[in-house]
Amino acid sequence: MSTNITSSKFSRRAFMRTSSLAGGGLLIGFNLFQACKPKAAPPIDLAELNYNDFNAFIKIADNGAVTIFSPNPEIGQGVKTSMPMIIAEELDVSWDKVNVVQGILDNENYTRQVAGGSQSIRFGWEALRQTGATAKQMLINAAAARWGVDASECTASEGVITNSKGETLGYGDVVNDAAALEVPEEVALKEVKDFKLIGTDVGNVDIDKIVTGEPLFGLDYKADGMVYAAVVRPTTFGKKLVSYDDAAAKAMPGVIDVVKIGAKVRSLLEKDPGFSSKISTSDKVAVIAKTTWQAMKAKEAIKAEWEDDGTIDSTEEMDKALTGLLDGNRFENLRKDGNVSRAFAQADKVLERTYESPFLPHNCMEPMNFYANVTPEKVHLVGPIQTPAWKAGLVAAMLERDPSEIHLEMTRQGGGFGRRLFGDFVIEAAEIADAIKKPVKVVYSREDDMMDGIYRPAIKYRIKAGVKDGKVTAYHLKEAAINDNMYDLIPNFFPAGAIENYQVDVAKYQSKITTGAWRAPYTNFLAFAEQSFFDELAEMMEVDRVQLRLDLLQKVKGTEDERIQYSPERMEEVIKVAVEKSGWGTKPEGVYQGFVNYYCHNSHVAEVADVEIEDGSPVVKKITCVVDCGIVVNPLGAKNQAEGGVIDGIGHSMYGDYAFKDGTPMAANFDKYRLIRMKEAPVVEVHFLKNEYSPTGLGEPTLPPAGGAIANAFKAATGKRLYNQPFSKYPELLTVPEKEIIG
Known part of the structure; x- marks a missing residue:
C-alpha cells in the first residue's frame, strides 16, 4: 500500500485549534466523519474550555500529556479504546501518555455519534487518522520553524520531534507555537506496515474503574437535588390507562409526588412516527421519590385500571398469522433475478424448508435508565443511549425547545444490543423532569426492562431451491415477520448473484407488540436458516457441503452487479482458513462438526462447531471462528467481541424464547427466561485474516453464524x-x- 495523502474529504475549516491558551497547550479537534461542518468555531481560550465543549478532539498540554476525546457511545464494543488508538497512531504519541475521555453529543461539529450496525470504526477510520496526522504535522512544522529548517527534515515518534542534526523537541515544547500556525492543506497518512499501536493488544481504558466499581454507567450518575422515578406502564401491549388511585403510594416513605405522563409522547407521533411506533402511547404513572427503592416500592401500590386499545396478540395467533403470510401471495419483492417459477418447474430436484424463531428481549446487564433536568436555560440529559442525536432531537421537539438548548452527555453503557437505539426511557425522563421541575433519574427494574421492551420480532423463513443437472438453478427466500425485520439488505447478501434465478420476498403482520433492532438485525436468525438449508441442500445433491459454497462463490467473481454486498474472494478465503484451522473432516471418532459461512455488517465470517455426545445429547465443545474484518485495530478487544458474539449466538439459538398471551409477556425475569450459563460456553478459537483493507464491523458479525454452526453439528x-x-x-x-451411541 502506498502512502495515502488526502485532502479532498477534509477541509481546514473542519479542523479546529485554539491559540493563546491559558496555561499553555494546544487543543485540536477534527470532524470524525466525512460530513464536515465548516461552521465549527473554536473556543476563545482554555479557561472556558472543558471536555463538554467538544465531542472529539486532541488536547496536548505543554508537559506533553495528551487527552483524546472519544465521540461515540461506548456499549461494551470497545470504541472508547479503539477510536482514540487510531488518532494516537497517526499522532505518533506513546499510548501510556494518552488520557481518554468520553465526549458529549455535539450536533454542530460532528455526525454519526451512533453505536449501531457495527459501523463506528468503519465510518471513522479515515477521519480519525486524519485527525492525528494533521495534529502531528502542525507540531512538526512548529519545531521546524524554531530550528529554522524545512519540515521535511524532521520526523516525529512517540511525542518527540527530531531534526536531521539529531536535535529533539517534545510535543509539549512546541505546542504553543503550533497553535499559531496554519492548518496544513494536505498531510501524509502512515503506511499500514509502519503502524506501531494499531494491531497491538491494548487494554480497555475503563477497565480499572469497571473492576473497582468507580462511577461510569448511567446508573452511577448522580446530581445535586436529583430525585428518582419509577413508572407504571401498561402490563399488556394494546391497552391504555383509564384511571389510577395513588393514595397509598403517596403515603409511603420518601415519596415526593405522583404524576401522569404520556400526553407529550403522543405529540411526537406526528413529528416522528417511526419513534412512536416503538413505544406505548398510553398514559403512564410516574412515582417520584428520594431513592430508587422507595420509588419502586411505591409504584407497586398504584392501583391502575386499563382497557383494550386495539388488537391484543398472543404468540399462538401470531404464529398462525405468519404461516398464513408464507402461504399467501401478499409479499413485497426485494429482488428478482431470472424466473424462479420456470426454473422450479424444470428442476430435477426441489428442496423446500420452513424455519421459525421467537420474539427475544434484549436483557442488557444494566437496565434502562436516564437522567433529565429541564430548566429555562437548557435541558440537561445524561445516560446510556446508542443514538444521542436522535433522542436529543425528539426531546427538543417534545418540549418545544430549540435544539441548541439540549445538552446530552453519554455514560458508559452496560450493554446495548439495539435496545438503547430507541430511547423511550430518555423521553420519559424528559417528560417527568418537565412536569415536576426537578432533576430526575428514571430507573427500570428488571421486570420493567423485560415486560416493556422493544423485542426482536418473531420471524418465519421459507426457503426453496431447485437443482438441474447437478447445479443449483433456483433459489426463493420468503420472510414473514412481526411488524418488520429491517430487511433492506437481505436480498444482496450471499447467495445473491451466485444463482441465476433468485428471488427474495417479504411480508409482515402488524402487531401492537413493539419490535425493533436486536443484535445483528435481519441476520441473527436468517444465518441459521440459510446455512442449515445449504447443508441439507448439499445432502440432497450428494455433494460436499463446503465445496457447494465455494462453487457458488465462483459464479460471483467478476460480477458487475453493484447490488452485491459481499466479496466472493474474501468469503472464499475465510472458508479455506476455517477448514484448515478447525481440522474440518479430520477429527477423531466421537467429534461431530458443523460448518457455516456468512457475511453481514460488512465483514466475512466462517465458523466450525465441534460437538460431542454426553449423556445421550450433543454438547458444543468448541467453535473455530475465522473473521475478515479488515485491519484489526485492537486485537485484544476484537477477540473479546468475536468470542462474545459467538457465545451470544449459541445461547439464544439454544435457549432464547419469549412469548405473549393476550398481549402480556410471559416472562418478567430470569426465573422464566433462559440465558446461556458459564459452564455451557464452549471454547472459542478466533482467527483474524491479516490484510490492509479498511476496518469493517465486528460487534455483530460473529453472532449470526453461530446458530447454524451448532445446528449443522447437531445434525451430524x-x-x-x-x-x-x-x-x-x-x-x-x-x-x-x-x-x-453404543454402536
Missing part, C-alpha cells in the same frame, strides 16, 4: 435436522438413542 451427531429456535425446546431432536 444425531442425524436430526433442527428448523426452529430455540433448539432446547425440541429435546426429541437433541437426543441419540442409546443403541446408536
Whole structure:
C-alpha cells in the first residue's frame, strides 16, 4: 500500500485549534466523519474550555500529556479504546501518555455519534487518522520553524520531534507555537506496515474503574437535588390507562409526588412516527421519590385500571398469522433475478424448508435508565443511549425547545444490543423532569426492562431451491415477520448473484407488540436458516457441503452487479482458513462438526462447531471462528467481541424464547427466561485474516453464524435436522438413542 495523502474529504475549516491558551497547550479537534461542518468555531481560550465543549478532539498540554476525546457511545464494543488508538497512531504519541475521555453529543461539529450496525470504526477510520496526522504535522512544522529548517527534515515518534542534526523537541515544547500556525492543506497518512499501536493488544481504558466499581454507567450518575422515578406502564401491549388511585403510594416513605405522563409522547407521533411506533402511547404513572427503592416500592401500590386499545396478540395467533403470510401471495419483492417459477418447474430436484424463531428481549446487564433536568436555560440529559442525536432531537421537539438548548452527555453503557437505539426511557425522563421541575433519574427494574421492551420480532423463513443437472438453478427466500425485520439488505447478501434465478420476498403482520433492532438485525436468525438449508441442500445433491459454497462463490467473481454486498474472494478465503484451522473432516471418532459461512455488517465470517455426545445429547465443545474484518485495530478487544458474539449466538439459538398471551409477556425475569450459563460456553478459537483493507464491523458479525454452526453439528451427531429456535425446546431432536451411541 502506498502512502495515502488526502485532502479532498477534509477541509481546514473542519479542523479546529485554539491559540493563546491559558496555561499553555494546544487543543485540536477534527470532524470524525466525512460530513464536515465548516461552521465549527473554536473556543476563545482554555479557561472556558472543558471536555463538554467538544465531542472529539486532541488536547496536548505543554508537559506533553495528551487527552483524546472519544465521540461515540461506548456499549461494551470497545470504541472508547479503539477510536482514540487510531488518532494516537497517526499522532505518533506513546499510548501510556494518552488520557481518554468520553465526549458529549455535539450536533454542530460532528455526525454519526451512533453505536449501531457495527459501523463506528468503519465510518471513522479515515477521519480519525486524519485527525492525528494533521495534529502531528502542525507540531512538526512548529519545531521546524524554531530550528529554522524545512519540515521535511524532521520526523516525529512517540511525542518527540527530531531534526536531521539529531536535535529533539517534545510535543509539549512546541505546542504553543503550533497553535499559531496554519492548518496544513494536505498531510501524509502512515503506511499500514509502519503502524506501531494499531494491531497491538491494548487494554480497555475503563477497565480499572469497571473492576473497582468507580462511577461510569448511567446508573452511577448522580446530581445535586436529583430525585428518582419509577413508572407504571401498561402490563399488556394494546391497552391504555383509564384511571389510577395513588393514595397509598403517596403515603409511603420518601415519596415526593405522583404524576401522569404520556400526553407529550403522543405529540411526537406526528413529528416522528417511526419513534412512536416503538413505544406505548398510553398514559403512564410516574412515582417520584428520594431513592430508587422507595420509588419502586411505591409504584407497586398504584392501583391502575386499563382497557383494550386495539388488537391484543398472543404468540399462538401470531404464529398462525405468519404461516398464513408464507402461504399467501401478499409479499413485497426485494429482488428478482431470472424466473424462479420456470426454473422450479424444470428442476430435477426441489428442496423446500420452513424455519421459525421467537420474539427475544434484549436483557442488557444494566437496565434502562436516564437522567433529565429541564430548566429555562437548557435541558440537561445524561445516560446510556446508542443514538444521542436522535433522542436529543425528539426531546427538543417534545418540549418545544430549540435544539441548541439540549445538552446530552453519554455514560458508559452496560450493554446495548439495539435496545438503547430507541430511547423511550430518555423521553420519559424528559417528560417527568418537565412536569415536576426537578432533576430526575428514571430507573427500570428488571421486570420493567423485560415486560416493556422493544423485542426482536418473531420471524418465519421459507426457503426453496431447485437443482438441474447437478447445479443449483433456483433459489426463493420468503420472510414473514412481526411488524418488520429491517430487511433492506437481505436480498444482496450471499447467495445473491451466485444463482441465476433468485428471488427474495417479504411480508409482515402488524402487531401492537413493539419490535425493533436486536443484535445483528435481519441476520441473527436468517444465518441459521440459510446455512442449515445449504447443508441439507448439499445432502440432497450428494455433494460436499463446503465445496457447494465455494462453487457458488465462483459464479460471483467478476460480477458487475453493484447490488452485491459481499466479496466472493474474501468469503472464499475465510472458508479455506476455517477448514484448515478447525481440522474440518479430520477429527477423531466421537467429534461431530458443523460448518457455516456468512457475511453481514460488512465483514466475512466462517465458523466450525465441534460437538460431542454426553449423556445421550450433543454438547458444543468448541467453535473455530475465522473473521475478515479488515485491519484489526485492537486485537485484544476484537477477540473479546468475536468470542462474545459467538457465545451470544449459541445461547439464544439454544435457549432464547419469549412469548405473549393476550398481549402480556410471559416472562418478567430470569426465573422464566433462559440465558446461556458459564459452564455451557464452549471454547472459542478466533482467527483474524491479516490484510490492509479498511476496518469493517465486528460487534455483530460473529453472532449470526453461530446458530447454524451448532445446528449443522447437531445434525451430524444425531442425524436430526433442527428448523426452529430455540433448539432446547425440541429435546426429541437433541437426543441419540442409546443403541446408536453404543454402536
